[in-house]
Amino acid sequence: MTAAAHAYAAIVGARFRMLLQYRAAALAGFATNLFWGFIRVMIFDAFYRSSAAPQPMSREDVMGYIWLGQAMFALLPWNTDPDVRGMIRTGTVAYELVRPLDLYALWFSRGLAARLAPTLLRAVPMLVIAWLFLGLQLPPSLASGAAWVAATAGALLLSSALATLLTLSLLWTLSGEGVTRIVPPLVYMLSGMVIPLPLYPDWAQPLLDFLPFRGLVDTPFRLYLGHIPPEHVGAVLAHQLVWTAALVLLGRRLLARATRRLVVQGG
């Protein structure tokens, strides 16, 4: 059992080292990211200057939400695993099937590493710059900060479970191009990346509360900002973990069905 755990840890570690190789690309990506944040800040600023009506979130909270979003966006399940995609297209996925590891756990750890490494790479410098120069406040209390860290870990698990589902869809569609175009916009919209979720109409809130996507962005960010009091961290984590468990179960089901009827591409 510990040997298996070592194997998964090695997969996460290898992925990490690979992503850290491309520093110039990371820098260019960072600058793009910063620019994007500025556009969004100016747009929301203009909206807040246009209306004196009370809003579900203060202007300052929205600004914080935007910069947290720029820092954490690599955490989102926006892509299928490119390696698995290549393996399925060429047929080398057969090797994955004969490995003495649980295939779901293997792909889940790949997905987890593919979120964790780029997130750390982008989030740390972005948060530092946002704290120093862009007016991002530290969490209002230590409890809020701790709640944010816990909810971010929950978001990572939830996101990996969703990403693994996306990867599994490749076993049916091969190219995966359709899925990777339709799912990410949906995730952006429903998680809070397009606009902070509290700004959607009130009638949409119960639906947004129910769906898993809020746990990726909205609830961790609002815990950070103190917009959700730290006492409610339990409910946030429960929402994330119940959905993660449900998605993992669904993923395992799908994988079991797929391996029974799998046709390996020759080549």
Next chain:
Amino acid sequence: MRRDDAPGLYLRYVGISLRGQMQYRASFWMLTFGNLFAAGVEFLGIWALFGRFGSLSGWSLAEVALFYGIVNTAFALAEGIGRGFDTFPGMVKGGDFDRLLLRPRPTALQVAGQEVQLMRVGRLLQGLVVLGWAMTALPGAWTAPKLLLLTGVIGGGAYLFIGLFVLQATLSFWTVETLEIMNTVTYGGTETGQFPLTIYRPWFRRFFTFVVPLGAMNYLPAPLLLDRDAGGIPTWVSWGSPAAGVLFLLVALRLWKIGVRHYTSTGS
């Protein structure tokens, strides 16, 4: 060099590229639908913000929708036509550009014809849908001169974005590492141009007016298109705004020529 057959040659490139893509019919429809949906999500966000805030610095949802429709339609047209320039850094890296140099036809034309992306139809459709909605929702009547200007503005915008793609490809003659930075003016430009540029900080508006003339498909023609107070914008500037994109493309092509002269093959 014979140049008179250039349009015919480009159309043949387009034909070949399209026939190739239509081999994967299901994939094409999924991509089209996906693109339509992706762009639609953003407009949904804008709609929700107007629901909360009512207006944006004196602009209505219908007016913002017109800007949104213009910039997305123009970008989709440019992406369809000039996307070959996007895959160009790969040609430089692999040394494949050498082959193009050997052919007695303009290099820019050959690169543009490399890949005409049909799947961009999704963004185009979405831009046109929002544009259509904005045109019916706006109170002013759409007279012939206004329609002419609108068409010109969209065309000028498409030229501007093609110019940006050409510039991005030109940069790859010198470096292929930091090209993602150009996304700030291409994709960032579409993001910016979805709103009236007057809502941004002055330095930002100036950059997107005088350096990258995004303003020419945005707030500069707005007084005529929306029957708004000119706010100090001379009428000739509003009417002449489509020319800015054309000029930008001409400058970009000039730089492209310099880049081609500077090109040394990787030899692989």
